[in-house]
Amino acid sequence: MTVNPYSPAGAARRVPQNYPVRLHKISAVMNNLYRLFYRPLTILLGVTIFAGHRAQAQSQTNDSSATAVQQQSMPLLEVHAGSDPLRDYRATAERITDLVDTRLDVRFDFAKRYLYGKEWVTLQPHFYPTDSLTLDAKGMDIHRVALLKNGRQVPLKYRYDSLQLHIQLDKTYTRDQRYTLYLDYTARPDELKMSGGSAAITSSKGLYFINPDGKDPYKPTEVWTQGESESSSVWFPTIDKPNQKTTEQITMTVPDEYTTLSNGMLISQKKNNDGTRTDTWKMKHPNSPYLFMMAAGPFSIVKDHWKNIPVNYYVEKAYAPYARAIFGHTPEMIGFYSDILGVPYQWSKYAQIVGRDYVSGAMENTTATLHGEFLYQTDRQMLDDDYRNESVIAHELFHHWFGDLVTTESWSNLTVNESFADFSEMLWAEHKYGQDLADQHSYEAMQDYFDFARSGKDHPLVNFYYADKEDVFDQVTYQKGGRVLNMLRNYVGKDAFFSALHQYLEQNKFKPAEAQQLRLAFEQVTGKDLSWFWNQWYYGEGYPKLDISYRYEDDLHLVRVIVRQTQSGRVFQLPFAIDIYAGGKKERHSVMMTERADTFTYHYRVRPDLVNVDGDKTLLTEKEDHKTVSNFVYQYHHAPLYLDRLEAIEGCAKAQSSSEAARQLLLDALKDKFEGLRSAAISHLDLKDETVRPAALPLLTNLALRDPKSSVRSDALQAITGDSATLSSHDELIQQALKDSSLRVESTALDAFSAYNPQQAYQWAKQHSREAEAPLTEVICAVLARYGDAADFPYVAMNFDRNGSFQKLAYTQPYLYMLAQVITATDTVKNGLDKTKDFAQELGPRYGAYVMSMLENFVTLKTRQADAAADDSQRTALREQAGYGQQAIAHLQKTLNK
Template sequence: MRKFSAALLSITLLTATAFTHKAVAQTDTAALKIYRATPTKINDLVNTKLAVSFDYKKCYLYGKEWVTLKPHFYPTDSLRLDAKGMDIKTIAVVQNGKNIPLKYAYEDSLSLNIKLNKTYLNNESYTIYIDYTSKPNQLKTKGSAAITDDKGLYFINPDGKDPNKPIQIWTQGESESSSAWFPTIDKPNQKTTEEIAMTVPAKYVTLSNGKLISQQPNANGTRTDTWKMDLPHSPYLFMMAVGDFKIYHDKWKNIPVDYYLEPKYAPYAKDIFGDTPEMIDFYSKTLGIDFPWNKYAQIVVRDYVSGAMENTTATLHGDYVQATKRELMDAYYNFGRQTIAHELFHQWFGDYVTTESWSNLTVNESFADFSETMWAEHKYGQDAGDAHFFKDMGEYLDDPKNADKDLVRFYYADKEDMFDYVTYKKGGCILNMLREYLGRDAFYKGLNIYLKTNAFKNGEAQQLRLALEEASGKDLNWFFNEWYYGSGHPLLDISYNWNEASKTETVTIKQKQMNKVFTLPMAIDIYGGGKKTRHDVWVADSVFTTSFKLPAKPDLVNVDAAKKTICIKADHKTDAEFVFQYFNAPLYADRAEAIEALSVHRDSKEAQKVLIAALKDRYYELQTTAIDALDLKNADIRNAAVPVLTQLAQSDPNTLVRAAAIKALIMLRDPGNMNLFKQAISNQSFAVEGAGLVGLASLDTDQAMTMAKTLETDAEGELITSIVTLYIAAGNDEQWPYINSHFDNLGTTDKFSLLRDYADFVAKLKNPIYAQQGIAEMKTMGIKYKTAGITEPLTKMLNDVKAHRQAMGDDATGKMIDEALKAIQ
């Protein structure tokens, strides 16, 4: 699951970073002392058959279930099923076509403890019939920063009152929420085949796992669609979706590959999801195992509570992946496309072989995260893959609390805590590091062995280790003990010394982290005399020293030359050496390190040389990094950079580079750029168009306001952000309807960077109804992001707005603010 669609908020600065997966939950000390064992298997699920219908007015599901089970090993006369917040009408055992009622206790409306009609042996199966009603909106749920709740079944705009939102139903099972809409053993180490008959209004489309085997029209204007899944998978991977979707039919070999989208976005289905068959082919060939299911569908829904979910054969995406062709011009390898790759890879790692417990979630999520790097390399080149790796590593390293957590951990306060940067980002980077150490052929052979050995079953990290050892012939206990069953990362201090008399270069690598020394297989590249020589070393001491006899002082000694080691480095190279590294070392990280190091000394001639050259780097993200690092107040940099920035702004093939160059030129406030900004506003790229509007506003606000009005109708993406930003800065009540209709749909980073100005704007609105709409939006944000730490700064903002509104005599809005303050506490 891609859970980092919520925000890891830097609340004190009111900024946010999108991340696809879960913010670290608040932990309870006592809960951390509980050993989280793999769930004991008393009974095994065999088959789950459901017949369901929906009450849109009440937001109920009416269900009938026939669940077949058998004892796992020991004889048993009882069965426990998870069933959250349901009305249970009947529980019976099916014998000779008859339902024989059984005694049961419904414990805390969470668990059914059923007394079976006899003691069953493990070679006997039995079928339980349950008639029930699921009432998800009445279920008390906790949720987390990234999963806003866990009620399992969601009715979206069921009464149709919101004209801007479709009527939909969809489900979300991970981690253990499927039991909110059907009774089951809701644990990842259970697997079952499945059949779901869904009775829905005939005008709607349905999707579920497996194959659509029948569609039966009913006399009352409904239709019953039956979906069947012949291969076993875990209950949290069950799914349903109902709504007005258009289906685009694609395929890989003879396997259907379908895309379900809202009608507005149906013309862009191929633009959004069109890489999927190529992805399936790439992953199938790389893993040596063809896509293991009978279909693959992707569906986009509204108000999804996370990023995306890898339901078996039927991935569900949040609506952030829906985009027009113009919006996709600025996407490149963006979050949506990363997620498409991520969820697809789960069909092998997570669905085909599923973690046996949440403690071992790494065998699901770390692999899906790593697959994003794999796809980026394959589709967009090595620089793209390396850039993805370094972003992941940086996001893990940015929070010191991550260093305290093992990748595999059996002690946690809540299972949701496992969905964090350690499981996703660090875990994915660990796999990349392991691939570098073993070599790609051995690494992928090991993955093949792991998947084949555990097909349609469950796996854990030790089984992964054994498979990789079988493939490579190498012992990997040391690696898994350090990186899977240990925490932290190396803090490396790297220094160099050249002895002219002995013609010896000495490299010293100190590990400065506390209480642990890592074993680090590492490459050191030495550049001199126009050539590069690689030396492989093992850094296994707190102070590691190695020396090289050379004919002359080297131009560069590049430690960790493969750039795959998860670490924080203090690398004591000179500026001249970093300049050489930028122009001569081959990797994305070599150039990124040089740009970062030299940006600190950006007034120096060496730094300026690299920063100006990097404006035309072969990888667009390093171009934008260099643009951001420029100090245009420095005359030397400005004189060298402006001609290049102007060229980039006008003609760079990458729209994000063009937009970044325009934003840099805005800082000059040069009237001579007016035509450039106006030309940008007519560009097909929303990012370029939005940057042009900001540029125009920097020179002539009134003209920009007039222009923005003409752009409102067709605006999407970055252009909407620019219009909203401009209106908040320079508008009044006239612009409020546009702000109000678009603010909530801005990207998380944009919303939080604008929130302070948004609050000030709301405070000054003359129309109390408008002000109350703004307070409602702030209240919604406060509730949604409460666990991420928004409460304190938002409380201050609301009190400031209240004081201003009361001074205006607007007591009604003041009362509404009081209600909002109570709601967000």
């Protein structure tokens, strides 16, 4: 599972810090909306994403010698439940009965949004004899429950409470006896009363009908499923727990013009006399219920392969020409992951499909990954590729080893699924694009976790005390877990790391597993006792904060490296390298920190140019490193890693106003070999400083016009145009940028153009609106809404209507702004508010709050307009519209918070 990279939660994770015109934690256009709406009108969203910082106690420290550093086992960590009664211990689901085989035959009623299902499920007791069975079945109509016996159906007694089906069997069965039940049922997902979600998955309806009546001209009619975490039981009765495994066969009857996709292989197709077709998909390997998947709609299939395994891409016809460019690295990824793990891809096929209005980023349904529509891109949009989308593709594929092949036995242990998938994004970047991109991706993930931890929601990686299972789909399980694996790889070494992963996969394939089985595999391979690492990083909470200082004693030729842990609470055991650069050579010292403060002392002949703590830059930590400017300058030019250079850029940025060497380092970094660091240098330049600006502007102008990466061109242009007072002086540059091949650069240029010449920017937006693509359309809509009239509303409304999921957020504010300030026809306003309300409900409670805040702005603006109206009838109409907006807010407050 991947958080949508364009969602409020995903923006922080997926969008690099140098992404130009983006909503801060919301979407790619907040800067534009701020400039066009918020700054002139002082309208504020007022949505707080992270609140509160934990107070940090300054701990008393004492120095100790590191002449004989030795690994020490940390004490066993005791985890205690809190006082909150909701935070009970979350045990792994008891396996009373095991699923063996599941066969489904389903038909869809698009008008009612129903699924009519028949199921044949084979089960057997896990160990103890039992004469009863409980199946999860949420919000269904149960028509028949029967035992298949000697070729006939024997009705069974059952009790159904709308969530679970309690069945009395015909006798007591033992663990060596199997039985098969037949169930006839109707699934009604849209009538389900419980439809909450998580930061990763915004809804739990399980089965989704998209544009079922065909009335939306911008969307195809589709149906698809989303099983994680326990929503498959909305569309078929099952034991909906991740520690269950079953073979499966799914038969779907759909309109003949539709394409279907499910787990496993398509084994038969049959045309029916009523214009429908029946497809049967069969999965021969055991699969967990939450990984069951169906999809149907007017998809085109673009075929590919890895060795003799089909690798196919299911997309809308308009995107078929781009499918290989979007997904084209998938076969190479399969080969790469198969090789490094020593476990070849185990499944019969790999398909990827893009669904409209998807409720998350992507989902690793076994052999049939479902992606959100953000993955759709044209050739021009892909010019701005920044690894976000490709990292999602890598993430879901890696789940086919960690999550699908070996599945978490409980949601508490979700780290054995999601932490690996998160880590795989770094692995693929490292392999395909180099160490710098991999390290940047990892560093940004770590910062995302730190933001989450500061919110007060931190918890152990293996979390036995959550309030709701959806809560574990967060930055601890994903981003922190990925960084923990990166530390583990560094500590045991790459060969041992991948050998241990091979061992874990081979020992547990097609089975559920937990974090302790991962530890045992690592101990078997390395011969090391790693309980200290698991207790600290898997079962403990938090992360270390390091204060690093240096004391040079030239008379004794000694340097003392003083490392203090400043976090409150427990002390971490930290293995890391200290690299000493002196006389043109690097000398490495591997150490293990075990105290609140440790001093590591080294002898030198020539005073070191640099002492570099955490030489491999893998520690999950926040650091305050007291290097000098000269140290940072040396570090940038001689230490090789992305974080080495980034730390130098950040260190020199603090001294740029007073140090010529620091300023020069920032200017040098504008020419860094890696685009991410060129952008970092741009973002750290203080262009208000008159000692910085004259030297930086020519370099920035050159980057804005000529850098090979559109992200850097855009960032440079944004830096140059950041001062509103001087915008018009850069008109020539902005006009050139408006002709850039990159949509991203054009968006930044139009944003700047509108700030000093709104009328010409408006005309440019009108002229280019027809052929524009996102993200340029987002800025065009903002410009048209701010400076246009009612004739421009259809374009803004069209973009709001035709975009789904989180992409629609980028168009919601200009859409509501026009409804508030430009549109006065009550029917049009009410219709627009209804659409906005429906969108907020689709997003769910976590993200619907953003839309509610925008609706509050609408009410404020419409009320002001009503108060200023001279005509009584107009004033009445405007107040009615404001009242309708208030009703929408009240409705959302009630429905989203239920």
